Amino acid sequence: MFLFGKTGQGKTAGVEFKLDDLVAAANDAGLNITTVQYNCAGDSSSYHVLINLVERLTGDNLNGHPISKITDEFFDAVTEIGGTVIIVLDEIDNIGTSDEILYSIPRAKSNGNIPDDMHLSIIGISNNFKFRDNLSPKVKDTLFDEEIHFAPYDANQLRSILERRADQAFKESVLEDEVIPLCAAHAAQDKGSARQALRYLYKAGELAANTGSDMVTEHHVRTAQDRIDRKNIEKGIREMTVQDQLTLTAVVALEVEGKTPAKTTELYARYKDIATEIDANIRTQRSVRDHLLELDLMGVITATKKQTGNRGGPHYVFELASDLGMTLDILSEDSRIGDAIDVVTANRSIQEYLD
Numbered sequence: 001m002f003l004f005g006k007t008g009q010g011k012t013a014g015v016e017f018k019l020d021d022l023v024a025a026a027n028d029a030g031l032n033i034t035t036v037q038y039n040c041a042g043d044s045s046s047y048h049v050l051i052n053l054v055e056r057l058t059g060d061n062l063n064g065h066p067i068s069k070i071t072d073e074f075f076d077a078v079t080e081i082g083g084t085v086i087i088v089l090d091e092i093d094n095i096g097t098s099d100e101i102l103y104s105i106p107r108a109k110s111n112g113n114i115p116d117d118m119h120l121s122i123i124g125i126s127n128n129f130k131f132r133d134n135l136s137p138k139v140k141d142t143l144f145d146e147e148i149h150f151a152p153y154d155a156n157q158l159r160s161i162l163e164r165r166a167d168q169a170f171k172e173s174v175l176e177d178e179v180i181p182l183c184a185a186h187a188a189q190d191k192g193s194a195r196q197a198l199r200y201l202y203k204a205g206e207l208a209a210n211t212g213s214d215m216v217t218e219h220h221v222r223t224a225q226d227r228i229d230r231k232n233i234e235k236g237i238r239e240m241t242v243q244d245q246l247t248l249t250a251v252v253a254l255e256v257e258g259k260t261p262a263k264t265t266e267l268y269a270r271y272k273d274i275a276t277e278i279d280a281n282i283r284t285q286r287s288v289r290d291h292l293l294e295l296d297l298m299g300v301i302t303a304t305k306k307q308t309g310n311r312g313g314p315h316y317v318f319e320l321a322s323d324l325g326m327t328l329d330i331l332s333e334d335s336r337i338g339d340a341i342d343v344v345t346a347n348r349s350i351q352e353y354l355d
């Protein structure tokens, strides 16, 4: 099974919750079931994942051995456990195109690597949609029996998540009535991420505590949101390639002029103007479209799929997801992009957009 969805949408939490249920039901039914949850964040290939899984299961570190030996050891360890074994590989996209593990595990029984009377299955979790597209055809064939997409949480769902968490985290009656709805609404408008909503609430509580306030107020939430949003955008933009930044600048330009949501062709035209203006390399429209989809994944812009009439099939329209003033301000910190921003804003002060 494969779970896809943007960050903070409960993929990991959902799998843990459902596996606990499954294990309890299996125990009631007298079935032997074992789950192994592993996060691939630090692994860049199937090889590394397998080494770490073997170490987790047997205590032996086989680093340096050939992959065939490590794979054998892995299947031996799984066979030792017996029954039904479910391996959860979180953030599996880190292995990139080194995806053999996603083929060898589901095929273990038909390839005779594990006994017939046991079951071995895999749950992959990823927030990178491109990863799926780039998997080798034999992996796609083997793995995608079941694919679940996690949609962003809406404000009501986030509110309910926050209320349950706040009951545990805060003393009674220290939250003003508006605090949770505000955190939920703001996170829903942005990425629909539970992690983000929880961060707002946590930060608001921290600000209240640090300033000696008895209550967490709307003001604390707004300050928390501003600080967290700014930090997120700053981090995102700093980590972007110049081409990503230029693509974002094109979105910002059309946003300033009130011309968003905009199609790829419209954004590409503007991108070319901006790249020419600051003497940067000009990429193809297809590459810019990839950058746009990447920016959507980062949550800085929003891509919406539209169905067009008889010609051309579906296409995307894009608009800025992050705060316009804040984005302009941060983009301007880079001197080269800053020059482009001056053109975009026709040299008007960014302060105007910040208000």
Ligand SMILES: Nc1ncnc2c1ncn2[C@@H]1O[C@H](COP(=O)(O)OP(=O)(O)OP(=O)(O)O)[C@@H](O)[C@H]1O
Residues within 6 Å of the ligand: 005, 006, 007, 008, 009, 010, 011, 012, 013, 014, 126, 127, 161, 194, 195, 198
């Ligand atoms: N339905 C929910 N109820 C309670 N808490 C939730 C729920 N969904 C998510 N959370 C909380 O939100 C945070 C993020 O959730 P989780 O790690 O499961 O997201 P994810 O989709 O796996 O994200 P990522 O792709 O970034 O790993 C966690 O603290 C989790 O406990």
